[in-house]
Every structure is written in C-alpha cells, then in structure tokens.
Amino acid sequence: MNYSLSQVPERTTQPRNSGLTMVMDKGLSLRETEDMLSTSSDYIDIVKLGWATSFVTPNVQDKLAIYKNANIPVYFGGTLFEAFVVRGQFEDYIRVLDKFGLEYAEVSDGSITLPHDEKCMYIKRLAERGKVLSEVGSKDAEKIFAPYKWIEMMQAELDAGAWKVIGEAREGGNIGLYRSSGEVRQGLVDEIIHAISAEKIIWEAPQKSQQVYFVKLVGTNVNLGNIAPNEIIPLETIRLGLRGDTFATF
Amino acid sequence: MNYSLSQVPERTTQPRNSGLTMVMDKGLSLRETEDMLSTSSDYIDIVKLGWATSFVTPNVQDKLAIYKNANIPVYFGGTLFEAFVVRGQFEDYIRVLDKFGLEYAEVSDGSITLPHDEKCMYIKRLAERGKVLSEVGSKDAEKIFAPYKWIEMMQAELDAGAWKVIGEAREGGNIGLYRSSGEVRQGLVDEIIHAISAEKIIWEAPQKSQQVYFVKLVGTNVNLGNIAPNEIIPLETIRLGLRGDTFATF
Amino acid sequence: MNYSLSQVPERTTQPRNSGLTMVMDKGLSLRETEDMLSTSSDYIDIVKLGWATSFVTPNVQDKLAIYKNANIPVYFGGTLFEAFVVRGQFEDYIRVLDKFGLEYAEVSDGSITLPHDEKCMYIKRLAERGKVLSEVGSKDAEKIFAPYKWIEMMQAELDAGAWKVIGEAREGGNIGLYRSSGEVRQGLVDEIIHAISAEKIIWEAPQKSQQVYFVKLVGTNVNLGNIAPNEIIPLETIRLGLRGDTFATF
Numbered sequence: 001m002n003y004s005l006s007q008v009p010e011r012t013t014q015p016r017n018s019g020l021t022m023v024m025d026k027g028l029s030l031r032e033t034e035d036m037l038s039t040s041s042d043y044i045d046i047v048k049l050g051w052a053t054s055f056v057t058p059n060v061q062d063k064l065a066i067y068k069n070a071n072i073p074v075y076f077g078g079t080l081f082e083a084f085v086v087r088g089q090f091e092d093y094i095r096v097l098d099k100f101g102l103e104y105a106e107v108s109d110g111s112i113t114l115p116h117d118e119k120c121m122y123i124k125r126l127a128e129r130g131k132v133l134s135e136v137g138s139k140d141a142e143k144i145f146a147p148y149k150w151i152e153m154m155q156a157e158l159d160a161g162a163w164k165v166i167g168e169a170r171e172g173g174n175i176g177l178y179r180s181s182g183e184v185r186q187g188l189v190d191e192i193i194h195a196i197s198a199e200k201i202i203w204e205a206p207q208k209s210q211q212v213y214f215v216k217l218v219g220t221n222v223n224l225g226n227i228a229p230n231e232i233i234p235l236e237t238i239r240l241g242l243r244g245d246t247f248a249t250f
Numbered sequence: 251m252n253y254s255l256s257q258v259p260e261r262t263t264q265p266r267n268s269g270l271t272m273v274m275d276k277g278l279s280l281r282e283t284e285d286m287l288s289t290s291s292d293y294i295d296i297v298k299l300g301w302a303t304s305f306v307t308p309n310v311q312d313k314l315a316i317y318k319n320a321n322i323p324v325y326f327g328g329t330l331f332e333a334f335v336v337r338g339q340f341e342d343y344i345r346v347l348d349k350f351g352l353e354y355a356e357v358s359d360g361s362i363t364l365p366h367d368e369k370c371m372y373i374k375r376l377a378e379r380g381k382v383l384s385e386v387g388s389k390d391a392e393k394i395f396a397p398y399k400w401i402e403m404m405q406a407e408l409d410a411g412a413w414k415v416i417g418e419a420r421e422g423g424n425i426g427l428y429r430s431s432g433e434v435r436q437g438l439v440d441e442i443i444h445a446i447s448a449e450k451i452i453w454e455a456p457q458k459s460q461q462v463y464f465v466k467l468v469g470t471n472v473n474l475g476n477i478a479p480n481e482i483i484p485l486e487t488i489r490l491g492l493r494g495d496t497f498a499t500f
Numbered sequence: 501m502n503y504s505l506s507q508v509p510e511r512t513t514q515p516r517n518s519g520l521t522m523v524m525d526k527g528l529s530l531r532e533t534e535d536m537l538s539t540s541s542d543y544i545d546i547v548k549l550g551w552a553t554s555f556v557t558p559n560v561q562d563k564l565a566i567y568k569n570a571n572i573p574v575y576f577g578g579t580l581f582e583a584f585v586v587r588g589q590f591e592d593y594i595r596v597l598d599k600f601g602l603e604y605a606e607v608s609d610g611s612i613t614l615p616h617d618e619k620c621m622y623i624k625r626l627a628e629r630g631k632v633l634s635e636v637g638s639k640d641a642e643k644i645f646a647p648y649k650w651i652e653m654m655q656a657e658l659d660a661g662a663w664k665v666i667g668e669a670r671e672g673g674n675i676g677l678y679r680s681s682g683e684v685r686q687g688l689v690d691e692i693i694h695a696i697s698a699e700k701i702i703w704e705a706p707q708k709s710q711q712v713y714f715v716k717l718v719g720t721n722v723n724l725g726n727i728a729p730n731e732i733i734p735l736e737t738i739r740l741g742l743r744g745d746t747f748a749t750f
Contacts, residue, residue, distance in 0.1 A: 002554060003555070006589065029289045031531070039529045040527075052487050058288070059288070059289075082497070139494035139495075233553050237551060237556060243552065277730065303737055306733055307539060332747070333742055334505070339505070346503045
C-alpha cells in the first residue's frame with residue numbers, strides 16, 4: 001500500500017482460497033494483458049478467456065505464457081466446453097486443454113441442455129486431470145430455477161469434484177443471479193449462502209452495484225467473477241471500504 | 251484458428267465484400283491502434299475515425315500510416331463532411347481527403363438539412379475520386395422517416411455511385427434504425443432488407459443485442475458498423491455461433 | 501488542428517482558468533497513462549486519481565512523475581480525504597500529500613457527515629499549502645439539498661479559500677447534480693449558475709448527455725469533470741460543435 005490507513009479490513013493474499021477475483025479477458029492484446037498485470041496482478045486470482053474468444057484470438061499461446069509468468073491460472077469459458085460437447089467432440093476438448101497446458105477447466109450448460117448426471121460426469125472426468133469450475137444458471141432468461149434446484153445442483157457438482165461453483169451472470173450481469181435490470185435475486189442468493197460454504201462459490205458480478213451487494217452481504221473476501229480489466233482496482237477499493245458504496249460498511 | 255471445431259459457419263475473408271466489420275475509432279492512441287490490430291486485423295475491414303475526432307486528434311498522419319500498413323482502409327466520419335458542407339467548404343474537404351490520402355469518404359446528412367438531390371450530387375462527385383459510403387438516417391430523434399422513404403433514399407444513393415449505404419445508429423445505437431432504448435425498428439429493417447441487396451448495406455450496430463439481431467436475421471456475413479475496438483473479437487464469436495446469443499443459430 | 505474549418509468556437513488554452521477538463525484516472529497503467537497523454541495532453545487540465553484508488557495502485561510515484569512531466573496537476577479523490585478524516589488521521593493525510601508532492605487536494609463530505617464549519621476549516625487549512633478543490637453534494641441518493649443550500653455551501657467554501665468548487669456526480673453520473681437516471685437537475689443547476697461565477701465551478705459530467713447539456717448551457721469553455729480517458733477527444737469535439745449533439749449550437 002502506498003500509505004497507512006487504520007481500520008482497513010484484512011484481505012487474504014495470493015494464493016487465495018477465498019476473496020478471489022476472477023477476471024474476464026474477452027480479447028486483450030498482449031500489451032493490454034501486460035498493462036493489466038502491471039497494475040493488478042496482486043488482485044487477480046484467476047482469468048477466464050471469455051466464452052469462445054480463444055477460438056478467434058491470435059497469439060493465445062503467447063498470452064497464456066504472460067499469465068503463466070505472473071503465476072495466474074487461466075481457463076477457457078464454459079461456452080467453449082459446450083461448443084465441443086454439443087458437437088460430440090469432448091475428447092478433442094481435453095486434447096485442446098492439454099495442448100495449451102491448462103490445468104483449470106469450466107463445465108457449464110448455459111447454452112445447451114445437458115442432463116445433470118451427464119454434467120456431473122464431465123466434471124468428474126475433468127477433475128481427474130485438474131481443477132474444475134462448474135457453473136450453474138442458464139444464459140436463457142426464460143429458464144429460471146427455484147432456489148432449492150440451484151442448491152441441489154451446486155452441491156452435486158461439488159460432490160462430483162468441482163473446485164468451485166460459479167453463479168451465472170454473463171458478461172452483462174443480467175441473467176441467472178440477476179434480473180434483466182441487473183438487480184440481484186436476493187432470495188435466491190440468501191438461500192444459496194445458507195446452504196453452500198461461501199468459499200466454494202464464485203459470484204459473477206460484472207456490475208458495480210452487484211459487487212457492492214456481495215461485499216456487503218458476504219464480506220471483504222467474497223469470491224467475485226467476470227470482473228472487467230479496468231474494474232479490478234475499483235473492486236479492490238470496494239472490498240476495503242474505500243469507495244463511497246462500502247465506506248460505512250467496515 | 252487455435253483449434254478445430256466442426257460445423258462452424260463459413261466466414262468470408264479479406265478483402266471482404268460482405269461480412270464486413272466497420273470499426274469506430276474515436277481517438278485511439280498509436281499504441282492502442284497497434285494493440286487493436288495485433289488481435290483483430292483479420293476481422294477489421296474498414297475503420298471510421300468517428301465524426302470529427304480527426305480534427306482534434308494529434309498524429310493523425312501516423313495513425314493513418316499504421317492502418318495503411320495493415321491494409322485497412324480508413325475514412326472520416328460523415329459529421330466532418332457535414333461540417334465542411336455547412337460552412338461552404340466542400341472543395342476544402344476534397345483537398346483534406348487528398349492531403350491525407352483517403353480513398354474512402356462518407357456522405358451523410360445526420361446533422362444538417364440537405365435536399366436529397368444535393369446529397370446525391372455530393373456522392374456522385376466524391377465517387378469520381380474514390381469509394382463512397384453514404385449514410386441514411388438522422389441523428390435527430392424527432393426526424394423519423396417511413397420505410398419507403400429510407401428505401402428510396404438508399405436506392406438513389408447507390409444509383410448516384412455509393413459503394414455501400416449505411417443505416418444510422420450513432421456511437422450509442424439509439425437512433426435511426428433503433429428506438430431510444432436501443433431496440434431495433436424491426437419493421438423498418440425488414441422492409442429495407444426486402445428491397446436492397448444485403449451486401450450493399452452496412453448496419454450500424456454498436457450494442458451487442460443489435461449485432462445478435464442482425465446476425466440472426468441476415469446471417470454470419472452481414473455487414474456491421476460502429477463496432478468498438480474491444481468488441482471486435484466478441485462480434486467474431488457471435489458471427490460464428492460461439493457465444494451464448496447465437497449458439498443455437500448455426 | 502489537422503485542417504482548417506471556419507467558425508469553430510474559440511477554446512481557451514493551457515494553463516486554463518475556464519474551459520477545464522478534469523479527467524478521472526481510476527487505475528490506469530503507466531503505459532495507458534502515456535497513451536492517454538499522447539492523444540489528449542492538450543485537453544487535460546487536471547487529473548483526479550479517483551476516490552481511494554491511489555491506495556491500491558502500484559507505481560503511484562511513477563505515474564505522478566509521468567503527469568508531472570506533462571505539466572498536468574494531479575489530486576487524490578475526496579473519498580481518500582474522508583477516509584483519513586473519519587479515522588482522525590488528517591495530519592497523516594497532509595504528510596501523504598507532502599510525500600507525493602501534490603499541490604492540489606480535494607475536500608469533500610460525500611460519504612461522511614461533517615459539520616459545514618469543520619469542512620471549511622479543512623479547506624482553509626489545505627489552502628495554506630496549495631490549491632483546494634472542494635466538492636458539494638452527497639454520494640447518498642437520499643441526501644438531497646435545496647438549491648439555496650448548495651449555493652450557500654459553495655460560496656462559503658470559496659470564501660474559505662477553495663480554488664474551485666465541484667458539483668458531485670460520482671463516476672456514474674447518477675447522483676448530486678443528477679437524478680438516478682442521469683438526467684440533470686436543471687432547476688438546481690440554473691440557480692447555481694445564477695449565483696456563482698461559472699469559472700469557479702467544475703461540473704462532474706461523466707455521461708455524454710450531461711456534457712452536452714453543460715456545453716449548451718454555459719458554452720464551449722465550461723469546466724467539466726470526471727471525464728473518462730477515452731472520452732476526452734469526444735468531449736473536445738462536443739465543445740467545438742463538431743459532434744452531432746452540439747453541431748447546431750455554435
């Protein structure tokens with residue numbers, strides 16, 4: 001820190017098990033990646049190459065090398081997993097992960113319909129080779145599950161070997177955990193928190209009001225995801241009670 | 251591509267006549283321009299220096315050289331054309347285009363009132379020296395034309411020598427083709443598509459929902475414009491059915 | 501300018517006393533800072549390191565050196581002042597300002613409750629060591645003051661030695677001077693303009709519609725604040741009547 005302030009809440013430090021910030025990279029150039037790391041590497045715990053952007057982004061190997069050099073794990077967005085699965089190319093997907101040296105993988109069913117047993121089977125299979133983030137919640141605004149369903153699925157996915165479960169929000173923050181306005185489905189969140197250990201959940205929270213909501217509810221060291229590169233520093237101040245929104249919280 | 255996926259729709263390749271992505275540069279630095287090209291040059295077909303930003307941006311010559319080196323044509327936004335015309339400086343404008351070596355020029359009447367004959371005369375004149383993009387639709391939310399008027403104007407402008415006609419949306423995507431909420435005027439779009447060849451139209455579509463709408467309606471290789479630099483990679487995944495929004499489309 | 505256009509309104513030049521653009525830096529990397537200056541240094545009059553972002557941003561000294569080298573003054577956001585004051589560490593705050601060589605300081609009470617006398621005392625104290633920007637308006641949407649209250653406070657803060665007073669909007673532009681929709685509280689603004697000299701006020705106006713509103717109301721050389729780095733060039737065109745929104749204004 002650049003100067004001393006008393007009574008600032010304590011943050012976990014890397015490698016973090018709670019208080020994780022998961023960043024969404026949707027096509028940064030190599031130099032932009034370096035720029036982000038130069039200001040925020042202490043605050044980034046894991047990076048997602050959003051959905052299937054890795055398919056069309058050149059120099060992915062070079063980008064992965066930059067992240068590796070900064071000791072920040074990277075995974076491909078769940079939509080890519082789904083794109084392989086829906087084409088019957090799951091074995092190819094494992095080869096892709098191996099080729100790129102990715103320890104982490106996401107399993108999701110936001111765009112495809114997957115019997116939950118089958119989803120858990122994919123989690124189990126991928127958990128044998130590395131860490132799995134499994135995502136719950138559809139990208140389809142019409143598919144709304146009751147809270148007990150969310151909890152059942154999350155628990156089953158953790159039992160199947162998932163390292164963390166992710167609550168879906170998309171890049172925009174307007175689905176899954178949220179209404180189309182971006183407002184939090186508070187009843188849903190309360191029930192999940194009651195049932196699942198906080199450190200096992202990553203809440204996708206791309207909008208500031210969503211980040212503020214979770215920091216107030218769960219605390220400084222809540223796990224948050226889908227953070228945009230230029231919102232990492234601002235989020236850190238929210239976690240520490242040093243932005244107006246959480247100023248009076250700690 | 252970084253790995254193989256079956257059943258991905260076929261994209262046209264550069265130089266494209268359809269499937270164009272027109273990018274809006276509203277003041278990128280030289281290094282930011284290089285960064286954008288390093289990730290996206292294969293997906294950028296033409297760049298617009300938004301409205302009159304070229305008036306106040308330093309190093310425009312250097313920026314044009316970077317684009318030229320990447321074989322990407324550049325043009326100045328139509329508002330600049332209008333700024334010259336309204337001041338009676340049209341001949342000066344041609345000298346500016348010549349000085350900067352710009353083959354492409356935009357003709358529009360989004361901010362000024364121009365009899366349509368006169369607009370077509372400007373198109374004709376500029377088409378003698380290079381390619382013309384002509385834009386239909388006002389920046390004034392109160393000026394709403396009936397679909398048959400849009401079509402008449404677009405056809406007349408193509409007849410006058412325009413290379414492509416552009417459907418107006420502004421940087422925000424909340425005018426012309428769209429309601430102030432950003433929602434597509436679907437009836438208008440349907441009528442235009444029925445009457446004008448798809449490859450002659452560039453749809454300004456800065457918002458993701460607008461891009462998704464046109465990719466679903468026209469297909470992978472629809473011409474889209476006013477794309478922000480950090481949305482080029484995401485748009486490419488939308489075109490290929492590799493983002494949630496168009497996942498089931500192809 | 502890259503070419504000549506007649507009848508463009510006259511802008512003040514650096515160092516400006518009116519027509520100021522205050523830019524919000526909420527965590528730019530060193531290279532991003534350089535990029536911004538390479539395109540916009542002529543249009544940036546003062547930079548704010550937003551709220552307490554300076555606490556968590558690495559290399560702040562290096563960043564300050566870059567701004568110093570470009571002759572652009574920098575100050576820390578008012579929330580940081582408040583964070584020190586609420587902890588009874590005001591003397592520490594002065595030492596921080598001295599350590600970083602910052603001539604400018606902001607005094608605000610957006611997140612804390614401060615008797616107005618006390619606020620003016622802080623202004624007086626800091627005005628002895630450098631220039632003070634004092635901010636009026638709460639970050640709390642429920643705290644709404646009548647226009648005469650705004651004017652009284654602004655006048656008292658200028659009397660206490662503030663160099664400029666700032667009308668609060670936050671990064672989002674949805675509080676203080678604005679309704680939660682971002683719409684300007686026009687009655688409030690009209691009364692303030694009537695009572696306080698325009699060159700003494702900096703209006704926070706992060707949204708384009710807000711910038712357009714103030715340029716139309718006050719003129720080309722209105723003081724505007726909380727401008728995002730990639731909106732500096734666009735704002736300059738709005739000031740000059742070279743964007744659709746103010747095209748017919750000058």
